[in-house]
Every structure is written in C-alpha cells, then in structure tokens.
Amino acid sequence: MSDFVIIDGNEISFEPGETLLQAAKRAEIEIPTLCWDPRLEPAGACRMCLVEIEGSRLMQPACSYKAAANQVVRTQTSRVQRNREFILSLHLADTIQDRDVMEDNNPSRIHELAEVYGTAGDWTPVAKQRVGRPNDVNKFISFRPDRCILCSLCTRYCDQVEAVSAITLAGRGAHTTISTADERSLTDTTCELCGGCVDVCPTGAMTEKAAVEYGKPERELEKVRTTCNFCGVGCQIDLNIDTEANRIVKVTSPPPGTTVNDGNLCVKGRFANDFVHHEDRLTTPLVREPGGGLREATWDEALDRVVKGLQAASARHGKDSLAFISSSRCTGEENYLMQKLARAGFGTHNIHQCAAT
Amino acid sequence: MTNSIPEIRDADFLFVTGSNTSEAHPIIAMEMKRAILRGAKLAVADPRKIWMTEIADWHMQLKPGSDVWLLNAMAHVIVTEGLQSDDFIAQNTEEFERVRENVLRYPPEEAEEITGVPAETIREVARAYATTEKAGIYYTLGITEHTTGTDNVYALSNLVLMTGHLGIRSAGMNPLRGQNNVQGANDSGATPVFYPGYQNADDPAVRAKYSEAWGVPQSETTGLNLNEMMKAMSDGRLKALYLLGEDIVISEPNVCRVEQAMNELDFVVVQDIFFNESCRYADVVLPAACFAEKEGVFTNSDRRVQRVRKAVEPPGQARADWEILVEIMKRSGLEQPDYQGTAEIYTEMASLAPKFAGISHERIENEGGLQWPVTTPDAPSCEYLHKGGILRGKGLFVPVEYRPPFEQEDIEYPLVLSTGRTLYHYNAATQTRRNEQLAHKQPEGFVEVHPKNARRMGIEDGQLVDVVTRRGRVRARVMHSRQVRFNAIWMPFHFPDVRTNYLTTDAGDAVTGTGEYKVCAARLEPVPESIPEQVFPGAFAAVE
Numbered sequence: 001m002s003d004f005v006i007i008d009g010n011e012i013s014f015e016p017g018e019t020l021l022q023a024a025k026r027a028e029i030e031i032p033t034l035c036w037d038p039r040l041e042p043a044g045a046c047r048m049c050l051v052e053i054e055g056s057r058l059m060q061p062a063c064s065y066k067a068a069a070n071q072v073v074r075t076q077t078s079r080v081q082r083n084r085e086f087i088l089s090l091h092l093a094d095t096i097q098d099r100d101v102m103e104d105n106n107p108s109r110i111h112e113l114a115e116v117y118g119t120a121g122d123w124t125p126v127a128k129q130r131v132g133r134p135n136d137v138n139k140f141i142s143f144r145p146d147r148c149i150l151c152s153l154c155t156r157y158c159d160q161v162e163a164v165s166a167i168t169l170a171g172r173g174a175h176t177t178i179s180t181a182d183e184r185s186l187t188d189t190t191c192e193l194c195g196g197c198v199d200v201c202p203t204g205a206m207t208e209k210a211a212v213e214y215g216k217p218e219r220e221l222e223k224v225r226t227t228c229n230f231c232g233v234g235c236q237i238d239l240n241i242d243t244e245a246n247r248i249v250k251v252t253s254p255p256p257g258t259t260v261n262d263g264n265l266c267v268k269g270r271f272a273n274d275f276v277h278h279e280d281r282l283t284t285p286l287v288r289e290p291g292g293g294l295r296e297a298t299w300d301e302a303l304d305r306v307v308k309g310l311q312a313a314s315a316r317h318g319k320d321s322l323a324f325i326s327s328s329r330c331t332g333e334e335n336y337l338m339q340k341l342a343r344a345g346f347g348t349h350n351i352h353q354c355a356a357t
Numbered sequence: 358m359t360n361s362i363p364e365i366r367d368a369d370f371l372f373v374t375g376s377n378t379s380e381a382h383p384i385i386a387m388e389m390k391r392a393i394l395r396g397a398k399l400a401v402a403d404p405r406k407i408w409m410t411e412i413a414d415w416h417m418q419l420k421p422g423s424d425v426w427l428l429n430a431m432a433h434v435i436v437t438e439g440l441q442s443d444d445f446i447a448q449n450t451e452e453f454e455r456v457r458e459n460v461l462r463y464p465p466e467e468a469e470e471i472t473g474v475p476a477e478t479i480r481e482v483a484r485a486y487a488t489t490e491k492a493g494i495y496y497t498l499g500i501t502e503h504t505t506g507t508d509n510v511y512a513l514s515n516l517v518l519m520t521g522h523l524g525i526r527s528a529g530m531n532p533l534r535g536q537n538n539v540q541g542a543n544d545s546g547a548t549p550v551f552y553p554g555y556q557n558a559d560d561p562a563v564r565a566k567y568s569e570a571w572g573v574p575q576s577e578t579t580g581l582n583l584n585e586m587m588k589a590m591s592d593g594r595l596k597a598l599y600l601l602g603e604d605i606v607i608s609e610p611n612v613c614r615v616e617q618a619m620n621e622l623d624f625v626v627v628q629d630i631f632f633n634e635s636c637r638y639a640d641v642v643l644p645a646a647c648f649a650e651k652e653g654v655f656t657n658s659d660r661r662v663q664r665v666r667k668a669v670e671p672p673g674q675a676r677a678d679w680e681i682l683v684e685i686m687k688r689s690g691l692e693q694p695d696y697q698g699t700a701e702i703y704t705e706m707a708s709l710a711p712k713f714a715g716i717s718h719e720r721i722e723n724e725g726g727l728q729w730p731v732t733t734p735d736a737p738s739c740e741y742l743h744k745g746g747i748l749r750g751k752g753l754f755v756p757v758e759y760r761p762p763f764e765q766e767d768i769e770y771p772l773v774l775s776t777g778r779t780l781y782h783y784n785a786a787t788q789t790r791r792n793e794q795l796a797h798k799q800p801e802g803f804v805e806v807h808p809k810n811a812r813r814m815g816i817e818d819g820q821l822v823d824v825v826t827r828r829g830r831v832r833a834r835v836m837h838s839r840q841v842r843f844n845a846i847w848m849p850f851h852f853p854d855v856r857t858n859y860l861t862t863d864a865g866d867a868v869t870g871t872g873e874y875k876v877c878a879a880r881l882e883p884v885p886e887s888i889p890e891q892v893f894p895g896a897f898a899a900v901e
Contacts, residue, residue: 039391139794163390163412187798192780194383210794224668227655229648230783232534233362233384234657234726239649239668246669248649260362260661260726266383268783272795275647275788276669280631282644283673294642299674303681305641306599307688309624313597317623320578323586323595326547327602328539330678331653331665333702335538335545336553337682338601344571345691349549349558349580350595353542354603 003069008076012067020062020073021049031075032084032113034091034202035151036063038256039161039263046091046151048113050083051075059083085120088113091149093123095203102147102204105212107219109202110149130177138186139209140193140271145177147205154178154197154206161264166191178205193267199253208271211250216242221249228269229329235261235269248273310346319347326353359529359742360493361659361728366391368527370485370492374402374513375424375499375875378409380780382533385495385658398489400482402427402474403499404775405847406840415482421773421845422762422876423472425505427479428512429759430468432460434483435519441487445521450752456515459756471759473842487520491527497535498777502874506866508757518752524743534658536784537648541656544713544729545706549580554710570709573691583609584870587863590618597624601678602645604633607785607853610872611828611863628681631787634853645678646671653679653699654721656729660739662716663726762876763864766844770826770878772810773845776861777875782851790851800892802855805838805847806881814881819889823882824848829859832884834892846879 004011007024014023019042024031034046042064050059054072059080062073074080091110096102099111130145150169155178158167166189170179180189187193197206211218221240228235236259238252251270256263275281285302286294297305313321324346326338335353342351365371365388379386386409393399393412401410402417402424410416419427435441436457446453465476486492494517500509514530522528534540546553556563564575581589587609589595598619609615619625619638627639630647648655650671656662671677679699686693696702700718707713715731727738742748766773781799782789789795804824806816816822818837823830824846833848833855841847850857862877 139797160394161387161391163387163394192379192383193798224649224666225664226649226666226668227537227657227663229537229655229665229788231382232536232539232658233382234537234655234659234661234663235384236663236726241668248669260657260659260663261384262363262387264384264387267780267795268789269384272783272789272792273649274792274794275630276649277672278631278791280791281647281672281675282630282632282642283675284644285674286636286639286642288640294636294639299676299684302641302643303684303688306626306643306685309626309640310597310599311689313623317596319576320580321594321596322599323581323589323597324599325583325586325601325603325605326542327678328536328542329602329648330538330542331648331651331699332538332541332545332656332662333653333699333706334601334678334682335542335547336702336706337679337686339546339548339553340571341599341682341686341689341691343552343567343575344573345686345689347573347576349576349578350586351547351580352549352583352586353539353547353601354536354583354608355539355543355548 005067005069005071005073007073014067018067020051020065020067023067024062024075029075031062032117033063034109034113034149035153037153037157037200040153040156041160043152043156046149047087048084050080052077052080081117082120084117088117089120089123092119094126094149095147097122097125103217103219104204105207105217106198106201106204108204129174131175132177133179133183133185135183136185141186141195141198142207142209142212143178144205144207147203148178149203150176151202153200153202157196157200162192162194162196164190164192167197193271195265195267195270199263199265208250214249216249218250218252223252225254230268230272233261235259235265237265237269239273248276314346320350322346322348323350326351328353328355358531358533358659359523360527360531361740362388364527364741365389365493366395368392368491368493369397370489371397371399372402372482372486372492372494373399373409374494374496375501376495376497376533377403377405377407377499377777378495378533379407381497381535381778383780385533398485400485404842404845415478417472417474417478417482418842419472419474420842421775422503422505423759424500424503424509425512425757425759426463426468426471427474428509428516429460429463429757430465430479431483431486432456432512432515432519433463434465434480435487435516436460438484440484441519442521446519449521449747450518450754452754453519456519456754456756459758486516490522491525492520492522493528493531495531495533497533499875501532501866501869501871503876504763504864504866504873505760506871507868508760511755511757515754518754523752524741524745524747526741529741529743537657538655540658540660541654541662544656549582552710553706554712556710566709582870584863584865584872587615587618590615590622593621596622598622599626599628600635601628602630604629604635604785604787606634606638607856607858608850609863610858610861610874612856612858613829614863628678630675633785633787643681644673644675645681646675650675651677651679654703654718660728661726662713662721662729664718664721763873764827764862764876764878766878770880771844772879772881774824774826774860774877774879775845775847775875776850776857777847779849779851782849784851786851786853802833802849802852802857803836804833804881805836805841807841807843807845808837808839810843811835811837814883816881816883817889819891821884821887823884824860824879825882826860826877826879828862831856831859834890836891846881
C-alpha cells in the first residue's frame with residue numbers, strides 16, 4: 001500500500017474504498033460520531049463528524065467521505081470545533097437537555113459528547129411534532145419520540161444487520177418518526193425482538209420497557225462480562241447488576257468489533273434473564289420420604305443420601321448399573337468433574353449428555 | 358465448526374441444510390445475512406420454508422429423511438461434470454474412487470422422485486457450490502437427528518472433500534452447536550467414548566494415564582451413550598441415575614418409555630436450577646446455581662473457550678454444580694484437591710489433555726476467548742481447522758447408501774411429523790417460559806399444518822387437535838402454515854403442556870444413538886367443539 005491520506009499531519013495508509021473515519025480510527029485519531037456504527041452503511045445524518053479537507057470549500061462527513069491519496073484532512077481546527085458545538089446544541093434542543101432525566105436508563109451519547117466537546121449554549125427546545133406508537137402492546141421495547149434525533153441507527157440496524165425491516169422512518173419533515181407497518185405493535189410485525197435498536201440508540205429513545213420500569217439508570221449498574229447461556233454461538237454479554245439488590249436488571253452487548261457476536265444479541269440473550277431471579281428457583285435440597293413425597297433437607301443429609309444411594313446400587317447391581325447424565329448447560333469444569341465422578345468415583349464409563357439429541 | 362463464526366460474513370456461497378439458523382442461531386444468521394447483503398449466494402435444503410429461505414437463491418424443499426439422496430445427487434453432478442478438485446483429492450484424501458462409483462448411481466432425475474427437489478435445482482446448487490472457492494456448509498440437527506444421521510454427515514463431508522472447500526477461511530464444514538456448552542461438555546470428556554480432549558476411552562494407554570493421575574484403576578468396560586442409557590433403564594440394566602441439568606422426560610424421544618423406565622430405577626438424583634419434570638422421579642433433588650451465579654468456562658460452536666463469571670449470589674442454599682460434585686466425590690471416598698476455584702479445575706483437566714494444554718483461565722482473562730487446539734502456553738488461538746493439510750492426515754471418503762427413515766407415512770398415519778425449535782423458547786424451556794415477555798409473544802405449543810391439507814381434513818386454523826403416533830397422543834393447537842410441505846406437520850418441543858416427545862421415535866442412529874426426532878408417522882384427530890383461537894401468529898407470519 002503506497003497511498004496515504006494526511007490527517008492532522010499524520011500520514012495514514014488506507015485500503016481502496018475506506019472512509020476518512022476508518023483511516024482515522026486506525027491511527028487512533030478521535031472523530032466524534034452520533035449516527036455511525038461499524039456494522040452499518042454510513043448515513044451521514046448527524047453531521048457530528050464533519051472535518052475540513054484541503055481544496056474543499058465545504059466540510060465533509062468523515063463517516064462517508066472516501067479517503068484519497070495525498071488528501072489533507074484537519075479534524076482539530078476551530079471551524080471543526082465550532083461545528084461540533086453547534087451540532088450538539090442543535091441535537092440537544094431536539095431531545096431532553098436535562099441529563100439526569102435523559103439517562104433514566106440508557107446512557108446518552110449526546111450528553112457524553114457535549115461533556116467532551118462543549119456546546120454552543122442551551123437553545124430553546126424544538127416544539128415536538130414526532131409521535132410514537134402509544135397503542136404498541138409489546139412488552140419488550142418502547143419508543144420514546146421526545147428523545148429521538150432521527151439518526152436512523154435503529155432503522156438501519158433493523159434493515160442491514162437483523163435484516164427484518166420491522167421499523168422504519170415514517171412521515172415527513174418535522175413529523176418524521178420511527179414507526180412500523182400500519183403502526184402495529186412490534187410483536188405483530190416482522191420484528192424478532194433482538195433489541196439491536198435499543199443497543200444502537202444514542203439517546204435512549206429506543207429502550208427496554210422492563211429496565212425503565214426497574215428505575216435504576218445504567219450508569220449506576222455494575223457490568224459483569226460473561227458468556228450467554230442459551231445456544232452455541234457463545235455471545236459475550238454484559239450482565240448489568242444492581243449489586244445492592246443482588247439483581248440482574250438488564251443485559252447489554254459488548255461494543256461491536258470486540259467479541260464473537262460483534263455487538264449483536266438475540267431475543268433470548270437480551271431479554272430472557274428473568275429465570276435467574278424467578279420464585280420457582282430451587283433453594284433448598286429435597287429428599288424423598290420412604291414411599292412418599294419430597295421434603296426439604298439439609299445439604300448434609302441430601303449429599304449423604306446421594307452417596308449412599310449410588311453406592312448401594314453399585315454394590316448390589318455392579319458399577320455399570322449406574323449412569324451419569326452430565327449437562328451441556330453446565331461449565332467445562334463441571335462436566336470434567338461429572339465424568340471424573342463417574343469414572344474415578346464410581347468406576348463406570350456410563351457418562352454422557354445431550355450431545356446425542 | 359472447522360471455520361469461525363466471524364468468517365461467515367466473508368463467504369461467497371452458503372449451503373445451509375437442516376438448520377433453521379435465524380431461529381436457532383440468530384447471531385450466526387446475522388453473519389449469513391451480512392454475507393448475502395454483500396452478494397454471497399445462499400442455498401437452503403430444508404423440508405420447511407424458514408426465514409432463511411425467504412432470502413435464499415435456492416430452496417431445496419426435500420422430503421424429510423431423504424438427505425442422503427439429495428447430497429449424493431449433488432456429488433453425482435460434481436463428479437459427472439468434472440467439477441471436483443483433482444489436486445485436493447490427490448494430495449489430501451483417500452478412497453475417492455469408492456464414492457465416485459457410488460454416487461454415479463444417484464442421478465438428479467431419480468433424486469427428484471425421491472426427494473421432491475427438481476433435478477435442475479440440484480444441478481444448479483451443486484455447480485454453484487463446487488465452483489465457488491469460499492463455499493461453506495452449515496448444518497445442525499436437521500442433518501443429525503435421523504437414523505441416517507451419521508450417513509448424512511458423511512455425505513456432506515464427501516462434498517467438502519471432493520471440492521477441496523476445506524482448510525481455508527470461510528470454506529469448510531460447520532455443524533452449529535445447539536447449546537451454550539455442548540462443545541465443552543464433549544471436550545471435557547462427558548461422553549462414554551472419550552476422556553477429556555477426545556482421548557479414546559478404549560485405549561489402554563489413555564486408561565493407564567488416568568488411572569495414575571486419579572489414583573483409581575479405570576474401568577475396562579465400554580460405557581453407554583444417552584440413547585443406550587434410556588433403553589438400558591427400560592430393560593433393567595441401569596438401577597441408579599444421576600441427572601445434572603437436563604430434563605430428560607421433556608427432551609428425550611419416545612418419552613413415555615423413558616417415564617416408565619424412570620419409575621423402575623432404584624435411585625435417582627436430579628441436580629438443577631428448577632424443579633423440572635424429571636424431579637418428579639427423584640429421590641434427591643439438589644439446588645444448583647445458574648450461569649450468572651458461578652465461575653467457569655463455556656466452549657462455543659467454533660471451539661472458543663470463553664469465561665463465565667459470577668454476577669449475582671445464588672438464591673437460598675443453592676450451590677454451584679462444581680462445588681456439589683467435589684463434595685460428593687469427597688464423601689464417596691475419592692480424595693480431591695482442595696480446589697480454590699474453577700481455574701484450578703480447568704488446569705487439572707488441561708494438564709491431562711494435550712488439545713487444551715495451552716489454555717487457562719488466566720490466559721483467557723488476558724487474551725479473550727481461545728479456540729482450541731492450543732497445545733502450549735504460547736501457541737496461538739486456532740481460527741480454522743485443517744489449515745495446510747487435513748488433521749487426520751488424509752481425508753477419508755465414505756460412500757453412503759440411502760436408507761429410508763425408521764418410520765414412513767402410511768394409511769393409518771398419513772403425515773410426517775418433524776420437531777424443532779423456535780426463536781422465542783429454548784429446549785425444555787425451563788428458563789424461557791418463565792419469562793413473562795416471551796410467554797406473551799409465544800404462550801403455548803402448536804402444530805403447523807399445511808392449510809390445504811388442513812382444509813381437506815376439516816381442521817380450522819387455531820383449532821385443537823390430537824396429534825397421534827404409534828407411541829402417544831398429544832393435544833395441541835393447529836397453526837395453518839405454508840412453511841411445511843403438504844403432507845408434513847411440524848411441532849416445537851418446548852412446552853410442558855404439549856409434550857411433543859410422547860410422539861417421537863427413539864429409533865437412533867447406529868453410531869451416535871441420536872434419535873430420529875425429524876421423522877415419524879402421525880395423524881391428526883380434531884377435538885370436537887374446540888373453538889378456534891390463534892394465540893401465536895407464527896415465527897414470521899408477517900412475511901407470509
């Protein structure tokens with residue numbers, strides 16, 4: 001590769017077709033964005049990433065402008081900075097300016113950027129004409145039109161990544177909003193409830209109903225990175241924990257480009273975590289009364305019964321009268337111990353799990 | 358998987374067979390969608406229309422259980438049109454001639470009669486697959502849950518070997534694993550035929566190694582696989598069962614027989630996070646911590662060993678499974694190290710299994726997930742297998758003959774029943790049906806029936822019917838669906854009030870014992886005076 005683009009004085013090589021933003025990212029030059037996502041075709045909608053290009057009278061969006069040989073780009077000039085302040089004030093006037101109100105659940109990318117880059121002052125809020133879908137009965141995702149800045153990340157994600165096109169930009173001019181076909185409930189559309197729209201939304205306009213109801217903002221939750229417990233893809237997920245209440249409030253995805261799932265999750269991974277705190281969870285060992293029902297027992301009693309029961313069968317009917325069915329839901333270490341229990345503890349190779357079903 | 362999940366987006370041809378990817382592996386489906394938006398071609402072979410067939414270039418809607426005919430016919434096209442990779446075959450494989458001669462007896466025109474897939478479609482797909490360099494095969498239980506499951510896999514493998522689509526990025530043979538740690542459970546030796554790391558349990562040297570390491574002589578007898586265990590329970594060879602995190606009376610085929618057998622056992626332990634259906638047969642029930650309440654690793658479909666981390670405390674007295682198992686070993690008189698955590702257990706396993714010798718919790722912590730084989734602490738993670746030559750040395754061609762499914766439709770049972778999974782629930786659904794939101798989206802079980810066939814039988818959409826097979830009878834709500842073939846019906850098995858596995862056959866594959874969940878003969882009996890009601894619009898009804 002012999003072609004270079006010069007960004008803030010740094011010579012940066014680039015692949016044909018690469019944008020200025022991609023080249024800058026590789027050189028760790030920060031250009032702020034609101035409507036950009038590495039998984040999506042750039043929309044150039046938010047104008048946050050405008051940069052100066054030598055020879056071009058107008059500033060250009062780095063997210064969609066292609067790098068060219070010997071192009072001279074400036075990302076730190078006062079003109080670029082004034083634009084960032086202007087754009088942030090504009091977007092803030094179009095959403096909720098009070099950060100505490102705005103961040104009732106999801107963090108606000110606009111406020112984060114405003115903190116870093118400053119604003120051109122608090123402007124009079126825009127009179128909102130955008131409407132939501134008050135009759136949407138789905139229990140997963142709500143759309144709050146007063147926060148939306150029409151960056152279209154959600155609709156582009158729905159088109160290009162989940163590819164179900166359940167939500168779309170609808171209406172014209174100041175009435176433009178995010179909607180569904182016939183304004184149906186999400187659960188009555190092609191939506192597969194992956195929640196990607198919630199994940200990409202920079203303002204919390206798309207949000208999780210249950211998490212909002214819980215009432216604790218994401219910034220007050222502790223994130224624990226772990227592996228999803230459903231299918232075999234091995235998505236990395238962040239459990240968002242209310243540590244005082246010992247409770248998972250919601251699940252978020254690590255940023256795109258960092259793990260095997262590239263920032264994506266499905267309906268089960270994102271939403272099906274209620275079971276962890278469900279009242280039906282087993283909380284105490286149970287043992288069967290002779291000829292009767294199960295009753296609560298201490299660990300000591302239950303474990304003794306396990307060992308005696310297995311040893312009795314082994315003594316009377318032989319080692320291979322025992323079978324151990326392990327679990328592909330459990331960890332690798334636990335499966336190791338289960339086969340060790342079968343092979344070393346009770347002398348049988350009768351150990352399997354549901355890999356065969 | 359021979360490839361990695363992130364490689365899928367760069368493939369140019371995807372052959373998806375027996376995998377309802379967008380419902381069972383939604384994130385892998387996203388990778389496929391990305392490839393297709395980029396211009397990759399997609400061929401789907403599946404008896405059902407699924408979401409993926411909506412965007413496929415070809416849908417081969419084969420008759421359930423006719424996979425060997427279809428795949429052999431594809432191979433027939435490749436060898437008769439000279440599309441095979443002679444160099445790859447010469448350098449990397451053996452026994453090609455046997456397969457070549459065999460598939461000559463499987464011409465596409467005859468395949469059309471048996472499978473229902475037009476001969477021309479078979480030709481087109483075979484040509485496209487053979488002539489595209491980055492061509493990957495993706496399959497799941499639609500291939501393996503047959504009495505011919507192993508044959509189906511061999512037939513796919515023959516296609517891979519004759520075209521040389523192996524050992525390079527985005528081209529290979531990719532079984533998509535159904536459960537979070539089904540790969541890891543096998544890796545860890547929770548299988549009768551292997552010790553950890555796929556060391557043969559019949560090998561005296563391996564047995565000797567573990568006898569020494571664990572200080573206990575290892576059994577000389579061969580163990581039973583799950584399917585054999587179920588049968589051994591029935592005929593009295595098994596007397597005690599320890600069941601860890603698995604609800605066999607929901608998930609096993611022909612479950613009526615399993616239930617009878619459970620009653621005959623002397624002693625049953627169930628260790629789970631919920632009081633599942635199998636607990637009704639238990640003498641002892643042990644409360645376990647769930648994935649969010651413990652430490653360890655899961656290994657995903659592309660051999661990636663990743664961390665599981667504790668985020669919350671378990672409820673009540675529930676304990677992590679590993680703590681319970683260590684305690685039972687100690688009480689059984691098997692001396693155990695005083696494990697301080699699961700990192701030490703992993704290290705013990707890795708020290709005896711060369712494939713994982715270079716993996717540790719510490720390394721995963723520093724580097725992220727590691728894909729095995731990783732044989733030394735400085736060996737890199739392995740993105741795709743068979744790079745620079747086939748692991749076994751020479752890839753073995755295995756000729757396979759078509760055998761019909763164990764049970765075929767007849768006058769008494771005129772329909773073919775297949776079972777499967779939906780996007781909104783997970784297996785026995787002990788977890789997902791306890792989610793209020795999902796229960797709202799998909800509240801109950803159902804049976805998909807082709808609307809034309811349903812009308813012929815006088816069955817309305819949303820009406821209750823009894824689904825009857827030679828093994829059982831289950832009541833479910835009918836969903837008129839054009840997803841199924843005319844004389845096929847389809848049911849999910851997630852719902853405890855619609856116990857689909859009372860119906861399925863436990864006839865198993867000769868090698869793996871995997872039950873034929875995908876094909877059995879059935880009939881429908883309308884329930885008189887049932888009021889039609891539709892509670893779930895279908896997985897992608899809005900597209901219809």
